[in-house]
Amino acid sequence: MIFTISEQVLAHASFFSLFFATFIYWGRFIHINNKTLNISGKIGMIIAYFCITGFLLTRWISSKHFPLSNLYESSMFLSWSLTLIHLILENRSRNNWLGIITAPSAMFAHGFATLGIPKEMQESLYLVPALQSHWLMMHVTTMILSYATLLCGSLSAIALLIITATKRENFPTMNYINLLFGLWIFKDYFELLKSNVHESRKVSSFTNFRKWQLIQELDNWSYRIISFGFPLLTIGILSGAVWANESWGSYWNWDPKETWALITWLIFAIYLHTRMIRGWHSKESAIIASLGFFIIWICYLGVNLLARGLHSYGWIFLK
Missing domain, CATH: 1.20.120 (Four Helix Bundle (Hemerythrin (Met), subunit A))
Incomplete structure (x- = not known):
């Protein structure tokens, strides 16, 4: 109690x-x-x-x-x-x-x-025999930490794409984002806009420079965070394979969870490959990382809640 x-x-x-x-x-x-x-x-x-x-x-x-x-x-x-x-x-x-x-x-x-x-x-229950293993802490902890890290890196990439899109004049709706960005940069943004044309141009130039600077920061941190999360994901998948062999007698069973974990790994492997080998930066690599954001949620939640498999513990199919 x-x-x-x-x-x-x-x-x-x-x-x-x-x-x-x-x-x-x-x-x-x-x-x-x-x-x-x-x-x-x-x-x-x-x-x-x-x-x-x-x-x-x-x-x-x-x-x-x-x-x-x-x-x-x-x-x-x-x-x-x-x-x-x-x-x-x-x-x-x-x-x-x-x-x-x-x-x-x-x-x-x-x-x-x-x-x-x-x-x-939400209630705590006794572990089923397959989960009564020392690999529970190793595998699941590493996987969740990798998800959290990769999500942060992917969200940084999504923010990069949003800021990059505000530079395109053919999107009128982006004016609201530009306004928010201006408020973020200047506490007295409205006062500066009310000043003469010269001052307004100075505000616009500084805003564009700050956007470019923030894009570089987001690109750098997105790459560094994903570079840290990818080895965690790799270790998590390998430890899961060893645990699966102990519990089910096979390293890989093409369970939906395993398949989507492999897809997640491939997406971020492509991201790192294009960064390090092809030299992609900013928008190009951010698109791949943004795709990884949705793949992670499919792997973590979608498979567990919708698919039948060895890793499923959702309630949709239990009703």
Whole structure:
């Protein structure tokens, strides 16, 4: 009973911390130079990280196995991984835009776990014989960490494509994005636009330069993050193959989960190949990374919820 209450308190506290951090980071679009907002957003992510860590530890103690045995626990671990990646990258890069990507990602993963999954699937159950293995922690942990890392890199690539698209004048709807970007760059953007033509041109030139600078930053960090996540994905697939051989007598069974994991690996292998061998940068490589974003969600959720297989634990086919 105590463990159950503790889990609920920690889960709710971490979700509201992530919601608060997301609100703060997106609020910095307007007040980018506000130091109070910068500190508040970071504190919100730190609180969320420790609350989710406490939740996972409590779950581990109460269930007596590592909390990665079902979709609920893996989604919470995905949210924890995203907050961890955020704290590491924010400390290393000290940039102002990272939380715009990582905070809502962690919040949505957490929200799906707590609000989207039926209550009966959130309960901790005894492990089936196939999961009673030391490979559970090795394989699933590595896979979820690779998903979180690759998602951050892919979202950076998507942001790059959005900013690049704002330069194209044949998209009138992009004016709203340009306005938001202008607000992000200048706190007094409206006042500068009301000034003379010369000042307006200076604003436009600086905005274009800042866009180019941000595109370079996003491209660089997307590549670096994906370069870190790809080896994790490789290790996760190889450890899963060894575990499958122990449990089912075969390294590879062409299970839907395995097939889509291979597709995910191939997509990001192509991304890295085109970057390192072909010399692709910015928009060209970002398109491949953006495709990887959707492939990851198919591999992580779509297969589990819709397909029948050795890895399926969704509720759609159970009804």
